[in-house]
Amino acid sequence: MKIKFDELCIQEAESFYKTINDELSIIENNPLILDFSNIEKIDLSAIQIIIALKRYCKLSDIPLSLINLESSQVKESIKTFNLYTELGLKP
Amino acid sequence: MSEELQFFLEDMDEQLSIMESSLLDISDVNLEEIDKEKINNIFRAMHTMKGNAGLFGYKVIVDFAHLAESLLEEIRNNRINITKELIELFLLINDHSKHLIQSTIKDEKLDFKQQEQHNLLLTQLNKYLNIEEKEEQLSVQIIEKDTSTDVIKYSISIKLEKDFFKSGMDMLSIVKYLDAIGNVLDTKLIIDEIPSFYELEPLDAYIKLNLIYETSEDKSEIVDAFEFVQEDIKLIINVIEEVVIKKQVDEKTEVNIVKEATKVIEKQKPIQKKQFINNLSLKVDSTKVDKLINQMSELVIANAKILEHIKKSKNIELHEAVEDMSDILAEVRNGVMNIRMVQVSDSFSKLRRIVSEATKKSDKEISFEIIGGETELDKTVIEKISDPLVHMLRNSVDHGIESPQDRINKGKEAKGKIILKAYHDSGTIVIEISDDGAGINKDKILKKAIERKLIKNSEKLRDKEIYDLIFVPGFSTAQEISNISGRGVGMDVVKRNIEELRGIISIDSKLDIGTTIKIRLPLTLAIIDGFLIEASNSKYIIPIDSIQECLEFTSIAQEEMKNNGYITLRSNILPILDVAKHFKEEELEKKRKNIVVVKFGTQRVGLKVDELFGEFQTVIKPLGRLFRNVSDISGGTLLGNGEIALILDIQKLIEHKISNKDISYGN
Numbered sequence: 164m165k166i167k168f169d170e171l172c173i174q175e176a177e178s179f180y181k182t183i184n185d186e187l188s189i190i191e192n193n194p195l196i197l198d199f200s201n202i203e204k205i206d207l208s209a210i211q212i213i214i215a216l217k218r219y220c221k222l223s224d225i226p227l228s229l230i231n232l233e234s235s236q237v238k239e240s241i242k243t244f245n246l247y248t249e250l251g252l253k254p
Numbered sequence: 255m256s257e258e259l260q261f262f263l264e265d266m267d268e269q270l271s272i273m274e275s276s277l278l279d280i281s282d283v284n285l286e287e288i289d290k291e292k293i294n295n296i297f298r299a300m301h302t303m304k305g306n307a308g309l310f311g312y313k314v315i316v317d318f319a320h321l322a323e324s325l326l327e328e329i330r331n332n333r334i335n336i337t338k339e340l341i342e343l344f345l346l347i348n349d350h351s352k353h354l355i356q357s358t359i360k361d362e363k364l365d366f367k368q369q370e371q372h373n374l375l376l377t378q379l380n381k382y383l384n385i386e387e388k389e390e391q392l393s394v395q396i397i398e399k400d401t402s403t404d405v406i407k408y409s410i411s412i413k414l415e416k417d418f419f420k421s422g423m424d425m426l427s428i429v430k431y432l433d434a435i436g437n438v439l440d441t442k443l444i445i446d447e448i449p450s451f452y453e454l455e456p457l458d459a460y461i462k463l464n465l466i467y468e469t470s471e472d473k474s475e476i477v478d479a480f481e482f483v484q485e486d487i488k489l490i491i492n493v494i495e496e497v498v499i500k501k502q503v504d505e506k507t508e509v510n511i512v513k514e515a516t517k518v519i520e521k522q523k524p525i526q527k528k529q530f531i532n533n534l535s536l537k538v539d540s541t542k543v544d545k546l547i548n549q550m551s552e553l554v555i556a557n558a559k560i561l562e563h564i565k566k567s568k569n570i571e572l573h574e575a576v577e578d579m580s581d582i583l584a585e586v587r588n589g590v591m592n593i594r595m596v597q598v599s600d601s602f603s604k605l606r607r608i609v610s611e612a613t614k615k616s617d618k619e620i621s622f623e624i625i626g627g628e629t630e631l632d633k634t635v636i637e638k639i640s641d642p643l644v645h646m647l648r649n650s651v652d653h654g655i656e657s658p659q660d661r662i663n664k665g666k667e668a669k670g671k672i673i674l675k676a677y678h679d680s681g682t683i684v685i686e687i688s689d690d691g692a693g694i695n696k697d698k699i700l701k702k703a704i705e706r707k708l709i710k711n712s713e714k715l716r717d718k719e720i721y722d723l724i725f726v727p728g729f730s731t732a733q734e735i736s737n738i739s740g741r742g743v744g745m746d747v748v749k750r751n752i753e754e755l756r757g758i759i760s761i762d763s764k765l766d767i768g769t770t771i772k773i774r775l776p777l778t779l780a781i782i783d784g785f786l787i788e789a790s791n792s793k794y795i796i797p798i799d800s801i802q803e804c805l806e807f808t809s810i811a812q813e814e815m816k817n818n819g820y821i822t823l824r825s826n827i828l829p830i831l832d833v834a835k836h837f838k839e840e841e842l843e844k845k846r847k848n849i850v851v852v853k854f855g856t857q858r859v860g861l862k863v864d865e866l867f868g869e870f871q872t873v874i875k876p877l878g879r880l881f882r883n884v885s886d887i888s889g890g891t892l893l894g895n896g897e898i899a900l901i902l903d904i905q906k907l908i909e910h911k912i913s914n915k916d917i918s919y920g921n
Contacts, residue, residue, distance in 0.1 A: 173419040177456050177457060179456070180454070180456035187451075206419075206424050206426065207414070207419070207425055207426075207459070208456065208457070208459070210443075211445070211448050211460055212451075212454065212456055214445050214448055215448050215449065215451040218448075218450070218451070219450060219451035219452070240426055243426055243429050243430065243438075243441060244426075244429075244441055244443050244463070245440070245441040245442065245443065246443065249445060
């Protein structure tokens with residue numbers, strides 16, 4: 164699923180949460196792939212949603228992949244908050 | 255572009271403008287008389303640039319600003335004397351900083367020329383700083399001793415309160431900021447309190463952040479970094495260990511430069527905050543203000559409609575309530591319009607640089623003085639007038655002021671003078687550019703105009719009409735085309751720009767004495783206080799600031815006017831312009847006629863009208879292409895009953911009357 168926001172910050176948090184919620188209700192136990200290629204910036208409000216989602220997917224045996232976390236600001240957030248382990252990413 | 259980046263750009267624009275203005279101030283005075291505060295302003299600009307750029311991680315800007323700031327620090331501490339060369343260097347630094355910021359935020363490389371300039375400036379800065387180190391060994395030793403710094407390692411725990419995200423603050427910026435004034439050694443996000451996905455409230459915060467951090471700054475500086483979120487976090491800062499690190503002055507490694515650079519950011523932060531509190535100013539997107547003014551205009555029109563309808567009602571309470579509302583609306587309107595009013599000094603300061611550079615290119619000696627910089631004018635008007643002013647000032651430098659030798663030969667001081675002056679007059683703002691140069695040679699203009707068949711050989715023109723020829727497209731009497739001016743392109747554009755702003759431009763000149771160009775502009779472009787009148791069957795608005803008084807047009811005065819075209823008012827002659835006749839309207843037989851005495855500059859005219867309706871808040875609406883050539887009307891407005899009233903262009907009407915052209919209107 165390609166996330167259709169430019170940024171994932173507090174303004175988008177509710178919509179982002181709802182989008183994932185809707186997606187979870189559709190995919191059942193199929194893999195969930197979140198494509199961040201549109202995302203320029205991410206803040207802690209979105210990060211905590213992703214962390215909660217990751218935990219949920221793990222418990223529910225739903226394979227979750229976070230792909231295209233490529234923008235420099237997104238990478239900077241991941242690096243600054245040292246989120247490699249939490250998000251299952253390679254440094 | 256992010257809001258933060260936009261703020262950074264606006265802040266830098268302001269700081270660099272202050273820096274430029276301060277540099278130009280000190281370049282105009284003797285070096286011994288330089289105001290220390292001006293040096294502090296320049297220092298603060300570089301200091302802010304370094305600090306702000308540090309927050310965004312723009313290392314190339316931080317490094318550049320750091321060197322400039324180091325040199326300024328030396329000057330502030332009297333270890334290096336300020337010289338004309340140094341002022342010149344900092345002006346170049348100011349210019350280059352603008353390019354550097356633009357290219358860095360766009361993530362672009364400097365072009366070849368800018369890169370060359372960048373390297374040249376770095377070399378110059380290093381040269382000054384190295385010279386200082388060699389020349390004053392003692393100072394260096396003292397510096398070395400002083401820079402022994404205690405670096406303290408802290409553990410910082412930040413628990414985000416539930417509503418943290420709603421504060422709009424981004425924790426990433428704060429951590430980056432801390433990293434700029436120290437070293438964030440380790441970050442650990444504590445996520446234990448994040449609930450399960452379906453229990454999570456996306457707007458609530460559940461996160462805690464632990465940092466291991468080292469800095470030579472005081473603990474209070476760390477606390478200050480959280481100042482704007484202190485209500486929304488629980489902050490615990492503990493010292494882990496103290497390490498003494500001795501910094502060598504001559505070890506200007508990359509890391510040290512950034513460290514040194516960022517060290518000052520925090521010191522600067524309280525200064526910025528203090529300024530913010532003192533000025534009580536708020537940066538607002540100008541489109542928001544424009545929108546507010548447009549809505550205000552609609553509100554004024556809506557109020558006019560209510561006032562029109564209320565006339566039919568006999569409900570006294572309703573009348574009182576509507577009157578109260580109108581009064582409040584007028585106050586709100588003035589307040590809203592005032593938001594757009596800015597001092598002309600900022601815009602004028604930039605012109606000093608233009609004059610300074612044009613002077614250098616011309617090999618002339620010129621002093622440039624600004625008077626009335628505190629005068630306020632609508633921001634849109636200021637922006638639109640900037641280019642015309644640049645053009646006219648360049649003209650003054652290039653064609654107005656003579657060479658030092660020519661001036662001496664004429665018995666003048668070798669150094670010429672250009673004055674830019676702003677002041678209010680009759681509800682307008684006047685901007686004057688005057689010089690004590692050669693003046694305009696009327697014969698040359700006439701000769702050129704005849705050559706170009708703009709006028710006939712036999713035509714007798716008044717001075718004003720001769721000078722107006724300068725505004726004809728392509729007209730120039732310059733002997734040589736210089737790179738400053740003299741191509742005959744420009745003065746027509748200048749006039750057009752001024753007229754688009756509902757302003758007028760006039761020239762007065764005396765050979766070998768000097769030239770004064772006067773621009774008269776409306777204070778604002780949107781809403782004015784008007785006075786509603788009727789002549790024949792049409793309603794007109796007269797800007798209230800131009801009205802001196804209203805009189806009854808008595809039968810005695812009518813007799814006097816019949817014979818002379820003027821009346822005598824308190825022993826002075828007052829030319830009368832019949833508004834209905836002027837606009838080719840049918841004259842109505844009314845018992846009572848009135849005279850509205852209007853003034854523009856030093857000239858007065860009485861406007862003969864039928865009815866006086868009184869004050870009217872007037873929203874100026876453009877009249878469109880059809881009325882483009884109607885020079886005595888500056889716009890239109892909508893009255894409460896839906897009728898349209900035309901706004902009289904008083905300056906043009908007076909000009910027509912004085913030059914006796916009013917009778918021929920429309921023919």
